[in-house]
Every structure is written in C-alpha cells, then in structure tokens.
Amino acid sequence: MNASDRTPADLLRSALAADPARPMVTFYDDATGERVELSVATFANWVAKTANLLQGDLAAEPGDRLALLLPAHWQSAVWLLACSSVGVVAEVGGDPAAADLVVTGPDTLEAARACRGERIALALRPMGGRFPQPPEGFADYAVEVPGQGDRFAPFAPVDPDAPALTVGDVALSSAELVARARADGTALGLGAGSRLLSGRSYDTWDGLSAGLFAPLATGGSVVLCRHLGELGEDGLAQRVESERVTLTV
Secondary structure, eight states: OOTTOOSHHHHHHHHHHHOTTSEEEEEEETTTTEEEEEEHHHHHHHHHHHHHIIIIITOOOTTOEEEEEOOSOHHHHHHHHHHHHHTOEEEETOOGGGSSEEEEOGGGHHHHTTOSSEEEEOOOOGGGOOOSSOOTTOEEHHHHSTTSOSSOOOSSOOOTTSEEEEETTEEEEHHHHHHHHHHHHHHHTOOTTOEEEEOOOSSSHHHHIIIIIHHHHTTOEEEEEESGGGTOHHHHHHHHHHTTOSEEO
C-alpha cells in the first residue's frame, strides 16, 4: 500500500488503483446461509454512494458524530469507510442521543430513536435488501443509496489528524487509525494477497482491525463471518480451504 496514505479512505483509493478486481470483503452470515463477495471496485462503489448520501442528502459535515449501531457486516464496513471519506466521526456502538445522526440495524431501532438528527436504518437482509415496511421515523438505506452517485468528492478535505473513530475506550484520528491498522497487520503477518478470516464482532478495536482495517492497510482481504459459532469445526475447515484463507482469528 502507499506509505503516504493517512486516512482509511486513502487506503481504499490505493487498493482500487492497485487491483480493483481482487476481493476486498467476503461476508458470511452462518445464521441465514448468506454469502456476499465484494471486490475492491464493488466495495469502493458502495462506499462512494454511501458517502454521497451522507454528505448530500443527510448534510453531514466533517466532525459530525455518527452513532453506528450495526453488527460485523459488509454494510457496516461500507459505512465506516464512508464516514472516513466525509470526515464524519464513526462512534461504533455510540449513544444516539449524543450523536448528530444514527445508522442502525433492525435490532437497535428503539435505541436509535433517541437521536434528534437524521436516522438511517438497514434491514441487513441478503444482497442489501430493503425493509418490507420501512420503520417509522427512519430512512431505509436500501431505498436511499442506489440512486446516489458512483463517484465521491468531499466538500472539504478530510484532516488526517482530526477525530475519526471511537469504539469502546479507543478514540483515534484517521492517521492514528491507519498507523495502528498497519501495525496490527504486521503483527499478524498480513501482506499483499493475505486472506484473513475473522469471527470477531465489530464492538472492539480488535474486531474492527481484524475485520476490516488491518487487511485494508496491508493489501489483503477479509472473510468476515457473523454467527461463526453455528458453523462447526468441519464447516470452518471447509471454508478456510474454499476461501483460501491464510489466517484465522
């Protein structure tokens, strides 16, 4: 990856320039049997559309705080990179009442109603499907995002030293996030072409790093598994082989 990259959005741009066709995120939900694979190009397209939604329709600005109430999921990864693209602070598991806007899954809708700003809900259905009936008081992400532009340009440059992410007791600027992700990737032995399988949740830095940022920072990719405990040892071994996984956490 490019040594001059100082934000997660920079890392994604470098990955796109290097090899847009390679896998970026392969997602499994072992409670439903869902599998989704996103190349770098497809993932970057989702990020661009989401960033345009965030900056345009939702009028989010650099420094705004977004409470992200989503599990480990490919759409959660998209939102994390969209926040980085705009300069919005992603507060993973943050307090909706103290946030400028909230992005929630179907299991946290009631908690998300405490947000006084814009509210976006994700059904987390296979292939990014919409809610059968949109929840009252929320915009349905699957309805709002398809019409957004495929290219994104921020209204204002993103400051790498400004706050970018909070999760638990960890608070990082974009530059600190990139540096920490690179260090984590090195410690794990990741490199170009690595395939990391993660069953960790997104509610800790370790989960976010393994499940997105460390592979992104080192030129690798992630096999992100939700409800991995339902797979069983034999199923896990088969997945490791079929997905050409080089490291499991």
